[in-house]
Every structure is written in C-alpha cells, then in structure tokens.
Amino acid sequence: GAVVSQHPSRVICKSGTSVKIECRSLDFQATTMFWYRQFPKQSLMLMATSNEGSKATYEQGVEKDKFLINHASLTLSTLTVTSAHPEDSSFYICSAFRTSGGIKETQYFGPGTRLLVL
Amino acid sequence: EDQVTQSPEALRLQEGESSSLNCSYTVSGLRGLFWYRQDPGKGPEFLFTLYSAGEEKEKERLKATLTKKESFLHITAPKPEDSATYLCAVQTNGGSQGNLIFGKGTKLSVKP
Numbered sequence: 242g243a244v245v246s247q248h249p250s251r252v253i254c255k256s257g258t259s260v261k262i263e264c265r266s267l268d269f270q271a272t273t274m275f276w277y278r279q280f281p282k283q284s285l286m287l288m289a290t291s292n293e294g295s296k297a298t299y300e301q302g303v304e305k306d307k308f309l310i311n312h313a314s315l316t317l318s319t320l321t322v323t324s325a326h327p328e329d330s331s332f333y334i335c336s337a338f339r340t341s342g343g344i345k346e347t348q349y350f351g352p353g354t355r356l357l358v359l
Numbered sequence: 360e361d362q363v364t365q366s367p368e369a370l371r372l373q374e375g376e377s378s379s380l381n382c383s384y385t386v387s388g389l390r391g392l393f394w395y396r397q398d399p400g401k402g403p404e405f406l407f408t409l410y411s412a413g414e415e416k417e418k419e420r421l422k423a424t425l426t427k428k429e430s431f432l433h434i435t436a437p438k439p440e441d442s443a444t445y446l447c448a449v450q451t452n453g454g455s456q457g458n459l460i461f462g463k464g465t466k467l468s469v470k471p
Contacts, residue, residue, distance in 0.1 A: 245402075247402070283463070284446065284461040284462060284463045284464060285403070285446070285448075285459075285461045286461075287458055287459070290458075332400075334402045334403070336402075346391075347393075347405055347408055348393065348405070348450075348459060349405055350395070350402040350403045350404075350405070351402050352401050352402045353400070353401060353402040355400065
C-alpha cells in the first residue's frame with residue numbers, strides 16, 4: 242500500500258495566486274522529505290530537501306521565496322507555490338526515506354500533484 | 360559529473376517477449392541504485408534497491424542486476440500491465456540523503 246500521500250492530486254489556479262501542496266508519510270516518521278518537479282517527458286528533478294524543525298535546503302536554481310517549504314511535523318511537509326505563473330505548471334512529487342533494518346533506506350514517492358496555472 | 364543514462368528511451372514488446380532495460384551510471388561513489396516504475400500521471404512506485412556489484416533482486420516478472428558500471432532490469436514474459444515508464448536512480452556517497460540522480464526513463468509498451 243501507499244506509504245506517502247499527497248494532496249491535492251490536481252489543482253488549477255489563476256496566475257498570481259498561491260497554491261499549497263501537502264505531503265504526508267503514512268505509518269512512519271520522516272525527519273526529511275523531498276520535493277521533486279517533473280516536466281512532460283522529462284525525469285524528476287530535486288527541488289528542495291524539507292527538514293523537520295529547520296529550514297529547507299534548496300537546489301541550485303530553485304527560488305526559495307517562490308517555493309515555500311514547511312515541515313511542521315514528522316509526517317507532514319508542505320510546498321507552497323507563491324504567485325504562481327504558467328511556467329510553474331508541472332507535476333510536483335514529494336518523497337520520504339523509510340529506513341528498514343536500521344541501515345537500508347528506501348525512498349518512497351507520493352502520487353504527485355498536477356499543477357496547472359492559467 | 361555524476362550521470363545516469365537509460366536505454367532504450369522506448370521499448371515495444373509483444374506479450375511474452377522477454378527483454379532487458381539498461382541503466383548505466385558514472386558517479387563518484389555509489390551508495391545505492393534504485394529502480395522505479397511510473398505510470399502516467401502518477402508518482403514513481405518503488406521496485407528495487409541494489410547496493411553492490413553482483414547483487415540481484417527479483418519481483419514477479421522483474422529481475423534487477425548490478426555491476427560496477429550499469430544495472431539491468433530484466434523483464435521475463437511481460438504482460439500488457441507491465442507497460443509503464445521504468446526509472447533508474449542513483450544515490451551517491453557524496454550527495455545529500457535525498458539527492459537521487461534520475462535517468463530519463465525507458466517507456467515500455469507491451470502489446471497483447
């Protein structure tokens with residue numbers, strides 16, 4: 242079954258508005274979650290690392306003031322796309338590492354959120 | 360520069376026609392190699408993790424293998440429901456925990 246959930250699965254908004262996307266780890270705690278973006282026919286690109294209780298770490302080229310990340314608890318991270326523009330339209334996917342056996346880690350992904358900015 | 364290359368970009372098979380997908384990588388230090396399946400409009404679904412050369416893992420019709428330079432995902436007697444994009448990703452020793460470097464994927468189509 243799913244171990245990471247996202248909400249909403251799809252959102253359409255007007256240019257200039259802000260959109261919040263939630264990512265939850267199910268049945269396990271994740272001190273770190275990750276946000277990816279995927280454009281059509283392209284691979285996943287890491288945007289930022291969300292750290293519980295501290296500031297997110299952004300990848301080069303990702304505007305931290307535009308993509309606000311909050312990791313309020315060990316099971317919830319949110320990504321807010323502020324003042325969204327059509328070029329922000331994409332598929333946003335979150336993930337979290339789940340440790341098994343204390344050593345081996347598996348990164349599980351959420352089902353993704355399709356954002357369309359008109 | 361760390362790099363992951365998948366081939367072919369697209370693969371069309373008849374039901375029952377076995378084949379392999381390739382993932383070649385060039386990284387400074389491999390911490391783990393991951394295979395995911397992604398259906399259209401959905402997030403990647405975890406399949407396998409491989410950590411060291413020579414390691415193999417199997418799940419139903421899929422078998423993943425790893426060498427020091429590449430990984431193969433073997434599909435035995437595929438069925439139409441195996442149609443999806445298969446993604447390969449590597450995690451490096453020098454990278455941050457979540458920084459998976461993804462290949463562009465292989466889009467597999469299995470015709471009945």
